[in-house]
Amino acid sequence: MKIDLKELFENDKEFEAEYNQVKGKIKDYSKYEGHLYDSADILLEFLLFDRDISVRLERLYLYAHINNDLDLSNTHYQNYLIMMMNLINEIRELSSFVSSELLSKDLDYFEKLIEENSHLKEFFLSMKKLFRNKKYIKSKEEEKIISILTSTYNKPSEISEYLINTDLKYGFIKEGGIRKEITNSNMSNFFESSNPKIRKDVFNKVYNEIKAHENTFASILSAEIINNNKIAKLRGFNSSKEYSLYQDEIDPKIYSSLIKGVRNNLDKFFKYFAFKKKALNLKTMHIYDTYANITEKYNKKYSLKEGLDIIINSLSILGKDYTKVLRKAFENNWMDTRIIKNKRSGAYCTCCYLTHPYVVTNYEEKLNDLSTIAHEFGHAMHYYYAQKNNSYQDYGYSIFAAEVASQVNEIILTDYLLENTNNKEEKKYLLDLTLQRFKATVVRQTMFAEFEDNLHNMEQNGSPLTKESITDEYLKLNKIYFGNNVYVDDKIKYECFRIPHFYYNFYVYQYSTGYVAAMKIANDIINGKKGALDKYLEFLKLGSTKNPIESLMVAGVDINNSKIYDEVFDVFEEKLKELKKLYE
The missing domain is CATH 1.10.1370.20 (Oligoendopeptidase f, C-terminal domain)
Structure with missing residues (x-):
């Protein structure tokens, strides 16, 4: 399946025209410097201007990013990506005054401005989060220096x-x-x-x-x-x-x-x-x-059509609306599954507010590839529901919550496959896959998290x-x-x-916590626990309207409770016992 990016831009010419328009418009940041609090109307005007730039920038970046990933040797799209990174850095520098100027007041003052112009209420949550960072925001000049340094500091990841x-x-x-x-x-x-x-x-x-x-x-x-x-x-x-x-x-x-x-x-x-x-x-x-693989006798292949049908059938437990959107995504090429030279390895889902989500993967007809699509469309559906139920500034959920929906889909898919086969070798394979996934997502990612933490501590403590x-x-x-x-x-x-x-910077631990949360959510839905599905769908709609821990509580998960790790390892042991019985 070849991805269709026409909802982003019809062609490169349209992309370049929008790029030039945005680049010409960003100079207007300067006219607001020193004037954000002149009145409630001026502040609203700026927030709407800044949102417009951000929304359009997100769309431009996505087009360059996906095209670049489809062929990492293509210098044309490498140049587009460089253009976008330069534009982002330019905007970051031009808007470096914003945080410090907004934080010259406090949240109480902003609430008074809402009384003068009720349209400002739309930005209340994002402003509340900004004021939470007040003690860590520096002066205007210091913010400008940090902004310039950040563009340089991002280079190791790119290289x-x-x-x-x-x-x-x-x-x-x-x-x-x-x-x-x-x-x-x-x-x-x-x-x-x-x-x-x-x-x-x-x-x-x-x-x-x-x-x-x-x-x-x-x-x-x-x-x-x-x-x-x-x-x-x-x-x-x-x-x-x-x-x-x-x-x-x-x-x-x-x-x-x-x-x-x-x-x-x-x-x-x-x-x-x-x-x-x-x-x-x-x-x-x-x-x-x-x-x-622990079994040589099971090496099932899934054509793309067969695989997508299985995904839709397995996830039908999440409701008619959920599967309706999935069908639309598959029928309208929201995804790229091709294996082509110089395409980025692995898989990911990405999104911008102005269009539907996109998935890029490499499909080789194995069960793992099937699971990957289910995983990435967990992200995609999370984006979709958050986008449909929130304004731009509130739709972007945190990374901590991001890995939950993807893992819920994988767990439900595997359970569906286990319930719908009488093939002993297939059951062995699927149970081993479940244990392998636990190893990769809970244990190995935790090892990664400890490694990352240790290296940062070593450097901070003066060890070369x-x-x-x-x-x-x-x-x-x-x-x-x-x-x-x-x-x-x-x-x-x-x-x-x-x-x-x-x-990157402290990302991997969230795979582990996300999988732990997903195990509870998925098992509750599979077992028909009253209210579990409704709670989960409500969680998908939250965006950033609640913090990640509160969001998980809406879904019925208390990640603060340390006993949750004992519980998931107990489930792991039970799955291992099931697998062992198949060898008796």
Whole structure:
């Protein structure tokens, strides 16, 4: 399926015309400087102007971003993306006065202005969030400097993406007599192979290539961490983690509780590897063996049409309106599933307020690809409902809440497939997939979160981030989180350089907390718990009208309760027992 971007722009000419219009309009920011509080009418005029720029900018960026990702070697769309980044940075500099000027007053003053012009009420929630940041906003000149620095500090993430997705060459592997190139898109297929030699050879080829660039990677990753810590310090936060979590209104205790909760339950998790080692008939289970399928007899393929029908049928439990929108998305090409050269690996969903959501993925007809589409359309439907029920300034939900809807879809899909098969091998595969997903999303992402936190703390405490200190820390954590039933090969330490989210700022922990919340929501809906579906659909509509913790409470989840981690690991153990019974 080829994505249709015509709702964004009909063609490049239309994109460029809109780009030029927006670029010409942004100079008007200067006329408001020093005058935002001249009157309620002037403030409203500015807020509407700023919203118009933001809405149009979002649409422009999406067009450049998606086209660039469809062919990372296409210099034409690389140039569009560079144009957009430059425009964003220019707007950031031109509007750098806004926060400090708005914060020269307080929320009470803004509420008085609402009495003078009731239309300002539409911006109350966004202004409330801004005033929450008042003590961390600097003077006008300081904000301008930070704005300029931020555009430079974003470079490590951009550089790492090109290095990982276009410059690394992993070589070729022979499978079934066919010589195949190893890429980021198909790498997971080789690690899932029933042939241990293929798993081993691909592992060595991949990490030998990354090792050859370890100095470059270490420099990029350390620059990202240094930048994060510096920005946090400039803002007045005690740490980069505190700064990142504060923006989403998340107490750092939740981050610590996650790591502690997962670590305290690792003994339950290690039982899985003991079982899998036996199921795979391995004398030694290497870390690259942990991804292997436990059954050779099940390798079902799903055509795209068949896969989309299964997704719609499985998610029909979420109601007629939900599936109606899904059908519309599939029929109108909101998604790109093609496997083409130089396309960005992996999958994602993105959105702008003026159009429907978009999904980009690489579909290879495996169950994992089916799950990925369900996952990304969890995001898409979350965007869709939030967009339809909120104004622009209130539709963008937090990242912390974002990973819930996607995981709910995956859990419901797997349960549907298990309930609709009598094939023993398929049940084995699906149960193992459930356990693998738990490993990848709860355990592994928590390991990533601890690694990210440790590196930032090391740098903040004056320890140099060298290729040795970075990779040694990653290797140490792998040994802790994989346990004694797995031989943790030394080369896995280079994996840290190819994890894209390490070049962002404290993102990965939300995969774990999101999956934990999703397990409760999905199970309540599947089991027909009274009110569960209505609560969940209400959660999808909230946008940013409530903070993430309050939003989850609407959905029936209390993530503050540390017992939730014991409960999900208990569910993991039960699924493992079900799988073991199939081998008796």
